[in-house]
Amino acid sequence: MTRALIAAILIAFAAPVHAEARDLTVALVAGGPVQGLRQTYILPFLATGTPVVTATRQPGLETLRDAAARWDVVQLGAATLAAACQAGLVEKLDWGAIGGRDRILPQAATECGQGAFARATVLSWDREKFPGTPTWQDFWDIAKVPGKRGLRRSPRGTLEIALLGDGVAPNDVYRLLRTEEGSDRAFRRLDQLAPYIVWWDAAGRDGARLLTAGEVLMTSAPSQAIALANRGGAHSFGLQWAGELVEIESWAIVKGSPNHEAARRFLDFAGDPKVQARLPAVAALGAVAKGAQEGLSPEQSAVSPTVNSGAALFVDEAFWRENGERLGKRFDTWVSR
Structure with a gap:
C-alpha cells in the first residue's frame, strides 16, 4: 500500500x-x-x-x-x-x-x-418608602406619589409603558403605537414625566440598582433582578405584575x-x-x-412572569422590526432635547 x-x-x-x-x-x-x-x-x-x-x-x-x-x-x-x-x-x-x-x-x-x-419588565418600588401597590398610572401621578421615576433609556418598552400609564389596555398598545396619533400620545405622556425620570440601561445599571441606591422611588425593572434582590430579606421591593412586559x-x-x-x-x-x-x-x-x-x-x-401574566403585554417583535428605526430616531431626539 x-x-x-x-x-x-x-x-x-x-x-x-x-x-x-x-x-x-x-x-x-x-x-x-x-x-x-x-x-x-x-x-x-x-x-x-x-x-x-x-x-x-x-x-x-x-x-x-x-x-x-x-x-x-x-x-x-x-x-x-x-x-x-x-x-x-x-x-x-x-x-x-x-x-x-x-x-x-x-x-x-x-x-x-x-x-x-419568559422574562419580564415590571413596575417595582421600595415598599419601605411607599407601602401601597402602585400601577403604571400611579407611576405618572407625581402629586399623589412624589419621587423620582426610573425608566430604561430605550423606546422599546418605554413607549409601551407610557401608553399603559395613560390608561391604554395592553391589547390596544401596539395598535395605537402603529399610528402617528398613538406615537404622539406616548411621547406626550413622557413629556409630563420628563423632569422626574432617572434613566437606566441594560449594561449594568438596571432599575433594581436604582432602587437599591435610593435614586428613585419606583421604576421599570427586570422582574428577575427585583426578585433576586429581595431574596434573603435584603430588600423589600414590590412587583406589580399588571401591565408587565413579557419577552x-x-x-x-x-x-x-x-x-x-x-x-x-x-x-x-x-x-x-x-x-x-x-x-x-x-x-x-x-x-x-x-x-x-x-x-x-x-x-x-410570586416571582414567575408566566404565572402572573393575566394582565400582561407580550412584547410584539414584529412591531419593533417594522417600527424600531422610526421610533428609535424619534426617541433619541426626544431624550437629547
Whole structure:
C-alpha cells in the first residue's frame, strides 16, 4: 500500500470522527441567567447520559455565522431568533421529534425556536418608602406619589409603558403605537414625566440598582433582578405584575450542527414541564411549557412572569422590526432635547 493511499484513507476517516467527537455544545448568552439555565437544563440533561458542555456567546446575529463549528444549540432572544431563522442560520424545528408544539405556550413556539424561559419588565418600588401597590398610572401621578421615576433609556418598552400609564389596555398598545396619533400620545405622556425620570440601561445599571441606591422611588425593572434582590430579606421591593412586559428567550438548533440528534434530544428534554418548573426557584424566571406552573410554591409563583401574566403585554417583535428605526430616531431626539 502506497503512502499516498494510506494518507487518503486517514483523511477520509479523520473528518467524520472529529465531527462526532465533539460533545453537544449549548451556547448561552453572556450576561444572561447563565447559572440558572445551567442548573435548570444543562446539569439535569447531563444526568440523562448525553455529554453536554456550555459556552457563552455575545448577543446579536453576527456570532451565529459559521456557528456550527463551535455550537449546536443556542439561546436566542426573539428578535435574533426571527432574523436567524429568516437567514437560515438555525434549523426549522421538527416539532414532532421534540415533544410537540402543543406542550409549549403559543407565544414561545415558533418555526425555529422552542421557548426556554419568559422574562419580564415590571413596575417595582421600595415598599419601605411607599407601602401601597402602585400601577403604571400611579407611576405618572407625581402629586399623589412624589419621587423620582426610573425608566430604561430605550423606546422599546418605554413607549409601551407610557401608553399603559395613560390608561391604554395592553391589547390596544401596539395598535395605537402603529399610528402617528398613538406615537404622539406616548411621547406626550413622557413629556409630563420628563423632569422626574432617572434613566437606566441594560449594561449594568438596571432599575433594581436604582432602587437599591435610593435614586428613585419606583421604576421599570427586570422582574428577575427585583426578585433576586429581595431574596434573603435584603430588600423589600414590590412587583406589580399588571401591565408587565413579557419577552421570550428560546432554544434553537444551529444549521449544520454535527450533533443534530443530540440537539433534538436536548430540546425534547427542555420542553418537559417538570424540567421547566425549576425556573422560578432557581432563576426567578417564567416557564413556558404548559403545566409547569402546577405544584409551584406560593413563593415560586410570586416571582414567575408566566404565572402572573393575566394582565400582561407580550412584547410584539414584529412591531419593533417594522417600527424600531422610526421610533428609535424619534426617541433619541426626544431624550437629547
